[in-house]
Amino acid sequence: MVNAIWKKINEGNIEPVYLLTGTERFLMDMTIKRLMKGLPDIDADSVIRIDLEETPIEVVIEEADTLPFLEEKKLIVANNASFLKASDKSKEKVIHNLTLLEKWLDNPSPTAIVVFIAPYEKLDGRKKITKTLQQKAVVVEAIALTGRDLLTWIQQEAGTKDVKISPENAQYLVDMNGDNLLSLSSELTKMAMYMNGEGEITKDTIELLVPRLPEMDVFRLTEAYMTGNVKETIKIYHDLLQNGEEPIMLTSLIAGQIRLMIHVSSLGKKGYQQQQIAKTLNVHPYRVKLIMENRRIPKTERLLLILKKLAHIDYQLKSTGGKRERVLELFFMEPLK
Structure with a gap:
């Protein structure tokens, strides 16, 4: 758990080797900042950064084993540790001496903190170097927090x-x-x-x-409508109008939310997990999480009927010259059958 690791770093318990893996770059950056704060002689300019897609691992080890100049310890950030994931060796630009790395991990330098960054969703757990690094290093899983x-x-x-x-x-x-x-x-x-x-x-x-994200308000609007809460639906709708949202755009966003509900439900029935669904649909995991936790979403047949109505609303909004706000408002006031 990243919070527990940060707490140890803040308390001065800094280990010689860290492995940061996952796709949540913010958590990786914050971990490095906390390490910098825990090393009084280190600032952004003195951090040694090495790209492992361009530079062999031997350079990292040599740098770690070289005594620091005017500092008690040096901080080395080794980016893009692609040798930890499944890959086509014929396409690799750099050949790494992983046997040397394995030996070095048994006795890492006492005057350097080395952070290996593997910004990938999944590592190849079959590889010996992956298992060794996971055993010897403090592993920070930089995944979306929920x-x-x-x-x-x-x-x-x-x-x-x-x-x-x-x-x-x-x-x-x-x-x-x-x-x-x-x-x-x-x-x-x-x-x-x-x-x-x-x-x-x-x-x-x-x-x-804090400004509301339109997607979050549209989710609240859609949920209120789905549960038959006309009063709350109209309130949220009027708030969105006052914030400058247009009925045509709102209709499109609501339709998109309902389509997302249908897709999430379909993939969920096939056994897909939250992160898999988010990746497949190319949407943020939090939106998927909200839908999966909502037990009041109607069945797919009802959602498809609502989509059909929204298509008619969209046509009305684009062809009418009157008060467009009223068209969508009347839709919200109709009982959901």
Whole structure:
């Protein structure tokens, strides 16, 4: 768990070798920043960065074993450790001496911190070097945070900015802004500055300062309509109109949300997991998560009927010269059969 590893780094318990793997680049960058903070002589300019797709591993080992100059320890970031994943050796530009790396991992340099970065969704666990590195290094799995892990991260990130946030309000922030860590960190920074770095982030503070993602509001709008909550549906719809959203665009977004529901349901029945569905449909995992956790989504036949109605609404909006806002509003007021 990345939060536990960060806590150890913050406490000064820094290990000689780290392996950062996954596709959540923000978590990788934050891990390196925490290591830099834990090494008092290191700043951004003194970090040694080596691209393993261009440079053999021997260079990393030689650099690690060379005593640092004017520093107690050096920080080496070895990017693109492609030798840890399944690959076509005939297409590799660099040949790495992996036997040498395996021996070095048994006794890494005491004056260097080496961070191997494998920014891939999956490593080849059959390879000896993959198994060895996973055993010898501190492994940071940089994957999208969800559920309790995400809320814990938000609370800890708020703490680094000298403010607090409850789990309930952390969830509300996610509902407003999605689960992109870079965006969430930026919004926490903005709220902390507004609060002068003290106090607790409230729901009112979030509503005042955090812009709603249109996709999140469209999800709330669609869900309210699906559950027959006409009052809430109309309220969200009017809020979106006041924020400058156009009925034609909203119709398109709602139709897209319903199509996503159909696809997620279909793939889920085939045994696909959340991350697999997100990758297959090329959408953010959080959107898939919300749909998979929603037990009130109608059956596919009902969703297809709604899509048919939305197609008619789209035609009306593009052909009418009257108040377009009213056309979609009447659709929302019709009982869902």
